[in-house]
Amino acid sequence: MELLEDLQWRGIVYQQTDEDGIKETLANEKISLYCGVDPTADSMHIGHLLPFLTLRRFQQNGHRPIVLVGGATGLIGDPSGKSEERKLLTLETVQENVRGLQKQMEKIFSFTGENAAIMVNNYDWAGSMDIVTFLRDIGKNFGINYMLAKDTISSRLETGISFTEFTYTILQAMDFLHLYENHQCRLQIGGSDQWGNITSGLELIRKLNPEGQKAFGLTIPLVTKADGTKFGKTEGGTVWLDPEKTSPYEFYQFWINTSDADVVKYLKFFTFLSKEEIEVLEKSVQEEPHLRKAQKALAEEMTRLMHGEESLDQAIKISAALFSGEVKDLTANEILQGFKDVPSYEFAGEENLVDLLVAAKISPSKRQAREDITNGAVTVNGERITDSAYELNETDRVEGKFTIIRRGKKKYFLIKY
Structure with a gap:
């Protein structure tokens, strides 16, 4: 199955700027293409994954992926999908976030081999550009009416949008232009909310390059859940x-x-x-x-x-x-992961199991605690305890850090030392 056909079978293709042109180009040559993300945090979440996994599919088919982490655009803020202005991050925070995201990209892409992925940061070319150059060489190519027609901008006109976020689509267009001219990038892919930004890039390439019509854009659908709740x-x-x-x-x-x-x-x-x-x-x-x-x-x-x-x-x-319920073979690290959200209690010296059950509020009273134990409803690290006089000792502490107590079939409690 050809790449584009496979993407369509998977339901990944949402919009294309030139379906026939993309199909013909992919059928006849190996291209460079890019997808970007802004470092608004020091980690991506699973809502970021689909565009980059799609980019990886292109790499597996012999194309060269360009992974862009927006050190410059991250300082501005994408108005897409937002009803109000983003809180601006400091340069130091953005740069730290860039490093975190770049490490995660290394898990998704291969950066060695014939079509090794390229990692870029748009701060490298946008950060040093002076305002006059930006306005004369880039901004001059965008009409106000053209920009107002963009959904990301028009949807914010009633609630308000700053000039800073208003120019975001131009900055992203500049990214596509830079990659087109310096890395022969022919295609940008992104989520469906990036359609306006992608087409802005194509418009800039078309105006500044005679062969600009050879660049393309493709968007990927928003991931949704069948029950209507938010994915991720x-x-x-x-x-x-x-x-x-x-x-x-x-x-x-x-x-x-x-x-x-x-x-x-x-x-x-x-x-x-x-x-x-x-x-x-x-x-x-x-x-x-x-x-x-x-x-x-x-x-x-x-x-x-x-x-x-x-x-x-x-x-x-x-x-x-x-x-x-067989938890006795878990390490302290595994316990920390698996029992992160269960009720916990900081050990305060209770050696007797009955006393500990009451102090940790696992059982409401000593009488109930004794009944729970003698009825076989209590386990310590997966071992059922039926002696109400049981005294905890060092062997009940996993790596000296935790004891797992279960009351009934599913109620777990974590004792921390």
Whole structure:
């Protein structure tokens, strides 16, 4: 299956500036193309993934990806999808964020080989440009009426938009021009909210280059959930790519909890499984949904891609331990990941299990605590305790840091030392 045909089967193509031109160009030559992200935080979240995974598909088909991290545009703020002005970040913060995002890009792309990816930062060419040059050489090519017709700008006219954010689309157009002239970049891809910015770049290239009509734009649909809730959000908040913000276990759990209504779409969007492999999983969703094969495949593919095989194995181990209650073989690090959101208690010297259950509010009273223990409802690190006189000791502390207590089938509590 050809690349464009595969993208369309996956539902990834939303808009194209010249469908026939893109198809012909990709069929006859290997091109350079780019996708960008502004460093508004020191990590991307999964809402950023689809455009860059799409860019990786181009690399796998022999094209050269240019990965742009917007050190300059990040200082300005994209008005796309916003109802009010963004809070401006300091140069130091943006530069620190740039470094964080660049590290994450190294997990997605190959920066070696014949079509090695290129990493660029638009601060390198926009940061040193003086205002007169910007106005004369770049701004002169954009009419006010043309810019007011852009959805990202027109949608903000009632609530207000500053001149700073008003010029954002020109800065991004300048990026496309720079990459077109210096890296022979022929195509920009981005989310559907970037259509106006992409076409601004094409307009600038057309005006300043006789062969500008040979550049193209392609957008990718907004990722949505079947139930109408926002993709990439959980009760715990945003799902980040940084393992310090969202642990590999939490990352794995996000994907494995995907609904049957969404899982096939996400397999097409985010994984590099073949059409045949996805169709087998789709059949499993229809005929044996209780096995959740599609969700497991999705979670494994995504966790392996962003965090590696070792972290995937760890996430599976934690998941299995929590499901079975066999937690005694977990390390302190694995406990920290898997029990991040369970009720916790700072140990205050209670050696007797009954006293600890009451102090940690696991049982409401000593009487109830004794009943819970003698009825077999309490486990310590996965071991069932039935002696109400049980005294905790050093062997009950995982690496001297934690004890996991479970009351009933699913209520976990974390004792911290």
